[in-house]
């Protein structure tokens with residue numbers, strides 16, 4: 001259950017386990033379930049996670065406790081369950097198909113649930129957990145490309161799906177940290193899928209788009225083709241590598257390298273004028289010196305180019321670049337580096353935009369940053385599941401509305 005009643009307020013909460021930060025968001029579900037208003041934000045530095053995977057249970061549990069408390073204090077409500085974002089290079093995804101005979105010649109929700117179940121039952125080794133079964137299309141008899149088959153007539157229903165799985169042991173560690181901090185888990189959600197809910201438009205997904213979430217330790221990729229998820233990938237480079245380069249290149253402590261990167265960094269040195277200079281703190285008590293800003297950007301640029309080239313390679317290897325009609329959307333904390341969109345357009349040769357959570361309501365300003373794409377997306381995922389549960393109830397009462405909502409829920413919010 002993702003809600004609890006508090007002064008008739010319905011609550012949903014998300015927990016993003018990142019390499020840089022642990023974030024807990026608390027949302028209040030709007031009337032008619034039309035959206036979520038963020039009412040609590042808690043962030044704690046993350047030291048126990050590497051590239052999306054837990055490497056230190058104690059440190060991660062403690063950070064979750066801190067972030068949770070902060071979010072609860074801000075929201076004035078307590079939470080006891082969350083949607084948990086998971087990630088890492090153990091994540092795999094593949095296409096699969098399922099087929100069933102339609103019992104009453106007209107497709108109903110049970111048929112859809114059954115066909116998805118058959119698509120899921122193939123090819124998944126025991127040591128892997130299925131996270132999402134995301135439909136790409138339904139086929140009724142010979143008719144292909146059906147997005148919502150309910151109510152259609154036929155004798156045979158096929159589902160073409162994209163299945164996302166994770167290693168049970170890796171997932172178990174994330175679950176353990178969450179539970180040790182006293183939080184129950186409503187469900188596991190792939191972090192990039194959550195981000196996609198927060199920053200992509202339906203049009204972008206229909207035309208084809210690559211979501212590129214650039215975090216502290218790694219880049220997560222999720223592509224959409226004709227409205228449905230079609231590919232997941234990961235590149236083991238993130239914003240922390242940029243900071244490290246700045247620290248080494250400018251001989252300055254990590255903390256000041258981070259500040260300088262955020263304030264003055266740019267991925268394209270030609271966008272910065274020659275005559276600007278910045279003050280750089282020395283290491284080990286050495287006095288600060290003045291450095292040309294252009295030099296800082298020349299340190300950052302090769303790493304930015306390399307990161308984007310790795311992303312491009314990952315997409316090219318699958319022949320995906322040509323299918324991205326609406327280009328690339330970058331998000332995640334490290335996507336905020338100045339000049340990254342421009343350099344991205346140059347490297348990919350297709351349109352690139354920066355994606356940040358929109359329609360956040362409530363504490364808009366606190367979470368309208370690309371760094372909160374995943375955590376806000378977790379709230380939206382939770383909302384989708386709530387809607388699904390409710391329309392299921394209405395259907396049981398014989399009300400024939402909200403069907404496609406229920407379908408969306410069954411499909412893990414993919415449509």
Ligand SMILES: Nc1ncnc2c1ncn2[C@@H]1O[C@H](COP(=O)(O)OP(=O)(O)OP(=O)(O)O)[C@@H](O)[C@H]1O
Nearest residue numbers: 018019020021215216217218239240332333334337
């Ligand atoms: N204004 C900025 N300009 C450039 N980089 C930034 C800016 N703000 C934050 N970053 C970088 O964003 C990164 C953190 O991003 P984010 O919060 O999305 O990571 P995370 O979700 O914790 O990590 P991951 O997704 O890799 O597990 C850090 O490397 C930080 O340096």
Ligand SMILES: [Mg+2]
Nearest residue numbers: 018215332374
């Ligand atoms: Mg992240």
